[in-house]
Structures are given as C-alpha cells and as structure tokens.
Amino acid sequence: MNATSTGPGEVISPGTPLVEISHLDKSYGAFKALEDMQFELRAGEVHVLFGENGAGKSTLIQIICGVQNYDSGEYRLFGETLTGLTPAVAHEKGVSIVFQEFSLIPEMTVEENLFLGHEITGGWRLAKSAMRAKVQSVLNRLGFKLDPAARVSTLRRAHQQMVEIAKALLWDCRVLILDEPTASLTDQEAAQLFDIIEQLRDEGLGIIYVSHRMPEITRLADRITVLRDGKYITTVNQADTSEKELVQLMTGRSFDSFFPQIARNPGETVLTFEDVTLQSGHAKNLSFSVRRGEVLGFAGLAGCGKSEVLRAAFGLEKIATGRITANGVALEKHNPRKALSSRICYFPSDRSTEGLAMHQSLTFNSTIAALDDPVFSRRKTLLNRRAERGFTEKMIDKLKIRTPGLTAKADQLSGGNKQKLMIARGLSREFDVFLFDEPTVGVDIQAKLEIYDVIKTLTEEGKAVVIASSELAEVMHMSHRVIVMREGRIVGELDGEAVTESAVLSHFFDHDNKSQAEEQHAS
Structure with a gap:
C-alpha cells in the first residue's frame, strides 16, 4: 500500500487517522439526528457506515464534507480541529463525496x-x-x-x-465518500466499481462507504461502524463479525427474532404440481402441493430450478409433461392472464425488467393487474381514476412506501420501495396464492422487516404463500415447509421442526460432496 500525499512535501502513512469524530451532537430543533457520535477513518481503508434509514448516516457524512455544521463535540480532519467547515473548504482540504x-x-x-x-x-x-x-x-x-x-x-x-x-x-482527494454507489448499477457495473475502490484503497485513500448490502460489505469493508437511531453503537473489524451479528447490532434485536413468528393454520390445497417437467429442462418430475394458511419455501443453490418452478406456476415457463391445477381446475395452455384469473399472484426477482413499469407512476404500477376489476373500471372500459388514486394512497400508507409523491415514477424509488410497490399491485385484487421469488433481494434491513410482515399477514389471513430464496436463513425462518431442489429435481421436503440448517444443507449436495460442503459452510 502506498502512502498518501497530504500536500507539497507531506505524506500520510497507511493507518494514520484522517477523520476523527468524538462525542459529536447534531439536532434539528427538538429532533436529535446524532448523539454522542464516534467515528474514525484511516488512510488506506474502506470504512462502511451501516444502519437503517434514519440511523444518522446521511447527517454524519454531510458533517464530514461540510454540508452541515454540528452542535457540540469534536471533528478533526487530517489532525486539525475544525468548526464552521464549508463544502468548499472541505473540498480544498481533500474531502470528496459522491452522493x-x-x-x-x-x-x-x-x-x-x-x-x-x-x-x-x-x-x-x-x-x-x-x-x-x-x-x-x-x-x-x-x-x-x-x-x-x-x-x-x-x-x-x-x-x-x-x-x-x-x-x-x-484534485487532491484523500477522503472519498460513496453514498449507496451501486443503487442503480448492474452486477457487472458494480463489480467494476469494486475493483476501482480496491485500487484507490491500495493507493492510500480513506474511503467512507455507505451501504446496506451484505455482499458488498463482505467484499470491501475493512471496518464497519454501526449506527442506530442517531447513536453510535460500535465499530467492528469486518473479518471478525458476521451478518447475524451486524443485523443484531443494527436493529437491536436477535437474529432469530428478526424473522416474525407466522401462525400456521393449513387449509385446503389451492395449487398442485403433478409430475411436471418444463420444456426448458430446468425442472423435472415435480410433484408438490400448496395449501392455504402456510408458507412453502423453496431452497437450493443457484441454478437448481427453484425460480423456474414459480415462473411455471404463473404461466411464464411452459410445461412439457405433467399437470398444474389451481383450486382443482387443470391449467391447460397456462399463461399469466390465466394465472391472474385463477387467483395466482407472482412477484419476480427482477423488479426493473419484469416486475414494474419503471417509467410509469406509482398509481399505474399498483393497479395495472386489476383494471378489469369493477372497483377500478366501469364496464371494463372506463377507468375509475379516483379509485385508483385512493387505492395507491392507501398502499403507500399501509406498506410505508417512501416516495416523492403519488405521481412519482417507479424508477425514482429505492430497491425496498420498488419491492413494496410490486406487493401493492398484488393487493389490488383477490388472490389465493402469492409467489415470491427472492422477496428481499437488494433491499435494506428495514424494508426486509416490512416485507416479512406482509408475508405474515397474508399467511395468517388464509392465503397460500410460496417463497423461493437464495438466503438460507430467510427461507428457513419464514417457511413452515421447505422443498429443497438440486439440478432441477426435488431432493427433499422438510416440515416444521425438521427444517434445520443441517437438514437443508444435507440435501444441497450429493452424498459424495455432502461432508465437504458442510465443512466449507461451517468455516
């Protein structure tokens, strides 16, 4: 790692504190945005700020770059105690931010x-x-x-x-602040950004990285400072912590209590697969049932076929052999229109290309699946705009969708709010079956909790819920029954107390590789 220049003839060695904040307070009237805040950034490190919305991350970085002043405490930049910092002075001293x-x-x-x-x-x-x-x-x-x-x-x-x-x-940047930099990047673009960040860290820059995405934190972070409700919780070395510990530190609750307890009251079967093989070959000889009042989870490694199962249930994957029935009626020549009329709702994993019309309004996206419903149309030709607006306003409040306004476009929302907008569409008409493919991918912790509460409510109201998730903890804690898939086939079904991590993992791999895989997972 190279030393960082601080100006003509000056050099900062790796590990030297660049930003030092201690006992810092900031209030807006009676509201305390930051209280007794602590933070340190060193040369040659990526330091992640981690916390829910409203935890104080934005206020802290605005103080560091001079956009906001603070009320009390101490802020030292490159060893100099600062008060009354402005953005121009911060920039001149070497602090840059990418909002x-x-x-x-x-x-x-x-x-x-x-x-x-x-x-x-x-x-x-x-x-x-x-x-x-x-x-x-x-x-x-x-x-x-x-x-x-x-x-x-x-x-x-x-x-x-x-x-x-x-x-x-x-210019002479020595502190770089990146605020949710991958929010609208593809995976490939994000990977390129990560390479650049690692290059800059190796050159000796101090980088403050704001993100809630665990894979990014795992790859990039040297240290992580956790904030909650405007207060400093702790600073940990990334190598010495785990996702479970970070979630507990951020939310103030244990990892197990992070997932809601969903009452199980299994009722009638509303969806069945009978020896179904898909034309694509991604899933073969599938037989299972979905019942009201419980959550059925699908687990497996990437490419195992679990997402294709949900797509087939909604008519997006064609079947070669076998039969799918909804409420006892065979779904011949199945397609999404038929799925909707059969009271099946599907939430795809890719919100941007399949889930939402990104350049359309919240009202359009939340009601588009129910425009043939008498609530929203008269004689199926004249739209009831007042009913559409009223429903959208109700969903914004119920699902806590954070939006600039009712006329905002879907692409103006964060990942978690886009997901909740999709869920709003699923509540626009009566459905019996709700299919969630990767329900919390790319959303922050608070949005996860709110989405889990929706799943809990739907299940306890007697709906049938199916979840396919790459997060093992999510599918285990949210499901009453778990179907494990491998290479397009069902290799195990676990029920109730039998749904354990070791039991699920034992089905992920073939018997020859099982012990090795479990050993790798444990390490």
Whole structure:
C-alpha cells in the first residue's frame, strides 16, 4: 500500500487517522439526528457506515464534507480541529463525496462537468489543453473509457457515476465518500466499481462507504461502524463479525427474532404440481402441493430450478409433461392472464425488467393487474381514476412506501420501495396464492422487516404463500415447509421442526460432496 500525499512535501502513512469524530451532537430543533457520535477513518481503508434509514448516516457524512455544521463535540480532519467547515473548504482540504443523486449538468460535457467551478485559466482564456490533459490523466488512472467531449446526458447511469468519481479524484482527494454507489448499477457495473475502490484503497485513500448490502460489505469493508437511531453503537473489524451479528447490532434485536413468528393454520390445497417437467429442462418430475394458511419455501443453490418452478406456476415457463391445477381446475395452455384469473399472484426477482413499469407512476404500477376489476373500471372500459388514486394512497400508507409523491415514477424509488410497490399491485385484487421469488433481494434491513410482515399477514389471513430464496436463513425462518431442489429435481421436503440448517444443507449436495460442503459452510 502506498502512502498518501497530504500536500507539497507531506505524506500520510497507511493507518494514520484522517477523520476523527468524538462525542459529536447534531439536532434539528427538538429532533436529535446524532448523539454522542464516534467515528474514525484511516488512510488506506474502506470504512462502511451501516444502519437503517434514519440511523444518522446521511447527517454524519454531510458533517464530514461540510454540508452541515454540528452542535457540540469534536471533528478533526487530517489532525486539525475544525468548526464552521464549508463544502468548499472541505473540498480544498481533500474531502470528496459522491452522493446517490448525482450533481452533474446533463447538457455539459464530461470535461466541463469535471472542471465546473474549478476551471484552469491562462491569462483571460480557459487553458483547454491543460484541462484536457488533466482529465485524460485521471480517466487513465481509473481505467475509465470515457470521451471527455461526450455530453453527460448521453451516458448510461454507470458511466455518469464514473464521471462523479473522476470529478472527486481530479484534485487532491484523500477522503472519498460513496453514498449507496451501486443503487442503480448492474452486477457487472458494480463489480467494476469494486475493483476501482480496491485500487484507490491500495493507493492510500480513506474511503467512507455507505451501504446496506451484505455482499458488498463482505467484499470491501475493512471496518464497519454501526449506527442506530442517531447513536453510535460500535465499530467492528469486518473479518471478525458476521451478518447475524451486524443485523443484531443494527436493529437491536436477535437474529432469530428478526424473522416474525407466522401462525400456521393449513387449509385446503389451492395449487398442485403433478409430475411436471418444463420444456426448458430446468425442472423435472415435480410433484408438490400448496395449501392455504402456510408458507412453502423453496431452497437450493443457484441454478437448481427453484425460480423456474414459480415462473411455471404463473404461466411464464411452459410445461412439457405433467399437470398444474389451481383450486382443482387443470391449467391447460397456462399463461399469466390465466394465472391472474385463477387467483395466482407472482412477484419476480427482477423488479426493473419484469416486475414494474419503471417509467410509469406509482398509481399505474399498483393497479395495472386489476383494471378489469369493477372497483377500478366501469364496464371494463372506463377507468375509475379516483379509485385508483385512493387505492395507491392507501398502499403507500399501509406498506410505508417512501416516495416523492403519488405521481412519482417507479424508477425514482429505492430497491425496498420498488419491492413494496410490486406487493401493492398484488393487493389490488383477490388472490389465493402469492409467489415470491427472492422477496428481499437488494433491499435494506428495514424494508426486509416490512416485507416479512406482509408475508405474515397474508399467511395468517388464509392465503397460500410460496417463497423461493437464495438466503438460507430467510427461507428457513419464514417457511413452515421447505422443498429443497438440486439440478432441477426435488431432493427433499422438510416440515416444521425438521427444517434445520443441517437438514437443508444435507440435501444441497450429493452424498459424495455432502461432508465437504458442510465443512466449507461451517468455516
């Protein structure tokens, strides 16, 4: 790891404190946003801020970069005690932040955005050659293949984020703050960002990383500071902690109590698969039943076929042989329209491409599956706009959907709120069966709790719920029965107290590899 330059002739060794905050308080009127806050960032580390919405993360990073002042306590930056810090002074000292909402001018070029407010001049003119050379130097350093003359409005979201990072590093940046940087990136784009972050850490930068996504934290974090209700809880080394411990620290509840207790009252069978094989070959010879008043979970490694089972139940995967029945009626030539009329609701794992119309309003997305219902239409031709708006307002309140307003578009929402918007659509008409494929993928902890409460309510109201999840703890704790799949086949079914981690894992792998897999999981 390289030492970090602090200015002409000055060098900071790896591990040296860059940001030191102690006993810091910040209030807005009677509301205490931060109370007795502690935080330290060192050169050459990625330090994750971890907490629920409202925990104080945004307030803390705004204080660090000078957007907000604090009431009491101490803030030391590069060893200097600071009061009355402004964004301009923080930037001059080497603090840069990339907010979740970008601060770029779409009509301007990459180069113009990078130098906005910091243009290089020679006499009475802009030193365009010097500016172009400096831009190209930072783009080359980061490995960004961006045209400095391209207008920002023509760039994809991931490339716009590259511009923001390049803008932060164009000058003498020593502290880089990244606020939920992967919120709208694809997996491939996120992986590229992680490589860049690791490169910058190795160069000696101190990086504050705000995220709730466990895989990102596991890969990137050196240390993690946990906040709850504006208070400092603790700082831990990532290598010395676990997801269970972090969840408990963040929520203040044990990992087991994190999942709700769902009353089981099994009723009539509402969906059955009888020796079903899919045309795609992703699932073969499936036979099982789904009953009212209980949660059926599907577990298995990636590619085992569990997601395809749910898609088949909704008519998105064609069957080659066998039969699917809903409420005793065979679903011949099954398709999504027939599934809806058979009172089957499906929530896909990919919200952006399959689950929601991203450029349509909340009202459109929450009612689109029920426009043929007399509640929302007259004679199936005239829409009842008042009923649509009333239902959407009710769902926003009931599901605690955080939104800029009723006319907001789906793509303006966070991952957890997009998921809750999908759930709102599922509550727009009467369904008997609710199919959840990866119900909490990419959502924060608070949204997970709220989604789990919805699943609990649906089940205890007598609905049949099916969950397919890659999170073993989720499918185990949320399900009354668990079906384990491997290579497209059902290899085990566990019920009640028989649903244990060791029992589920024993079915994940073939017998020859079972012991080795369990040993790897334990380690």
